[in-house]
Every structure is written in C-alpha cells, then in structure tokens.
Amino acid sequence: MRVTLNNRNDEPTNAGDERLDPRYEGRLEASLIFRGAPWRCWIRDLSLGGAGVEPALPAMLGQTVELTCSGFQFAGGLPGRVINVADRRTCVAFDLQSEHVDALAGFLAANIDTR
DSSP states (O other), X not given: OOOOEEEOTTXXXXXXXXXXXXXXXXXXXXXXXXXXXXXXXXXXXXXXXXEEEESOOGGXXXXXXXXXXXXXXXXXXXXXXXXXXXXXXXEEEEOOOHHHHHHHHHHHHHHEEOO
C-alpha cells in the first residue's frame, strides 16, 4: 500500500511553532488506541515528532495513546501523548524508542511525494 505525503516545509512557519521535525501532509486511515480501545481516525499530518489526526477527541487530552495505521510497514503502533485538541483535530506528540524512530523515518522516506 503506497500513500502520498506532501512536504510542508515550504510553508511559512509561525513564530510560536515549536516543531523540530518537518511535517508531511496526507490522509491515512488509522486508529488511536486509548485505554485498550481503538478509535478510528485519519492522520492529516505526520512527522517524527508527532501527528495531527481527525477528529477532535477531547476525552484523550493529556492521555497516553498509540497510533496505528495499516499503511505502516512495521509492527506495532507509535506511542505518544495527546497534547492538544483543536476544533477538528487531535495532536499527538510521540514518545518513540530508536527502533520506532527508524521505522517511522523509513515509512516517511518511502512515501513522500517529491514532485
């Protein structure tokens, strides 16, 4: 399964934007695992540092979650914490071990649209 992720590095950055990793925009069907239960969602942007998913899930704010996606070519999900819930989006900051970082970096590299 190939997905297309578009690099968002060419967009102006906000002075208050604290992201360290480039974001890649896309639309990937996924699940957020929260307290053992999967919640269907869509990944709207993805980076080594985290993800923005839809819909907004206010009950998860501050909670530990795991992001899974059938498009990932690696086993398991990406652990993280919900750091913000906006109007239509849930923002997850990842807490990744080195093997997850390597696997996610490989996924991003294989799926970025370089056009």
